[in-house]
Amino acid sequence: MNQAEPAPAERAPTRETRKDARRPRGNPTPKAGRNLPAAIGVGLAMLIAVLGGLLFLPLGFVLLVTAFAVMGVWEVYRALEAQGTRMPVVPVMAGTLALPVSAFFGGLEGLLFTMVASCVAVLLWRSIESAAGAPRSVFAGVFTLAWVPFLISFAALPLHSSGGATPVGFWPEGIPGGAWQIATMLLLVVANDTFGYIVGASFGKHPMAPKISPKKSWEGFAGSVGGAMVIGVLACLFILDKPWWVGLVLAIGMVAAATAGDLAESMVKRELGVKDMSSILPGHGGVMDRLDSIVFAAPVAYVLFALLSGV
Structure with a gap:
């Protein structure tokens, strides 16, 4: 006796129907894996x-x-602690607080001195504890x-040479060139992320580093370079008062540095076994997931502007 065919509602779910059931309805998360409205809102608020x-x-x-920098270091500390590595957080946090301020008031010499002093403090602090680990x-x-507060402190160095050591909060005689240099660096990093995301999510087919960051594609990298070049040329013509080709140099340097920073953080996260450093920023992940590009771009921008200062 043949068993009657089950009604449609009683049939076993296929792989496709199970996948559809797991997919959230009305979720604005696109192919690249971000909640786009939240990411745009948080990004604009931070940029402003x-x-x-x-x-x-x-x-x-x-x-x-x-x-x-403090929030980024705290995220790294928690991720390392979860893997059994106990970082001496007190001297590290003290150095994190001191490094950007020393760059602002003491320039490059002050930054380097504070970095050395912070490393010595880490060594001395750890020497009074047990030798295990x-x-x-x-x-x-x-x-x-070295990764977070030291590199990001290069963003404050141009302010020192622009009169940042004065006790006056507002700029006494207009906005100096150092501030515009930092603003250009930030705009180029945002252009790298924005155009790379748009092009990569729409046309990305060839992974750039599949074992490190599978979603980063060569198409997205090309979009980052093209978009940053446009922003760089406009910034040089209307903000920095530099020749247009300087914008191309800055764009290539910033995209290369930002991409390297992104891949470096992806390597660290893979070693630690985490997807995001935290979930404090909706649509972005953790603070380090936003600082990864800037910490590499800031020193590269400082060097490029120093080399191009006579142009």
């Missing part, structure tokens, strides 16, 4: 806050950079100091 402080309250900008702990502390 940073540029506003940079152009109108330089010390406030430095304090904002310091706050971002000491080398790994010291390396984690020095690595975190």
Whole structure:
């Protein structure tokens, strides 16, 4: 006796129907994996806050950079601790607070001196504790100091040469060139992320580094370069008062640095076994997921502007 065919509602679900059931309805997350409206809103709010402080309250900008560095270091500390590596957080946090401020008031010499002093403090702090895991702990502390607060402090160095050491909060005689240099660097990093995301999500087919960051494609990289070149040329013509070709040099340097920073953080996250450093920023992940490009771009921008200062 043949068994009656089950009604449509009683049939076993196929792979496609199970996939459709798991897919959330009305979720604005596109192919590249971000909640796009949240990412745009948070990104614009951060950009406005940073540029506003940079152009109108330089010390406030430095304090904002310091706050971002502290949150980024805290994310790294928690991720390392989850993997069994105990970073000496007290001297590392003290150095994180001191590095951007020393760059603002003391320039490059002050930044380098504070970095060396912070590394020595990590070593001395760890030497008074047990010897178990000491080398790994010291390396984690020095690595975190060099990766996050030291590199991002290069964003404050142009403000020192522009009169940032004065006690006046607002710029006494207009906005100096150093502030515009930092603003251009930030705009180029945003252009790198924005155009790379748009082009990569729409046309990306060839992974750039599939074992490190599968979603980053060569098509997206080309979009980053093209978009950053447009922004760089416009910035040189209307903001920096430089020849148009300087914008091309800055764009290529910023895209290369930002991409390297993104891939470097992806490697760290893969080693730590985490997708995002945290979920504090909707649509973005953690603070380090936003700083990854900037921490590499800031020193490269500082060097490029120094080399191109006579142009």
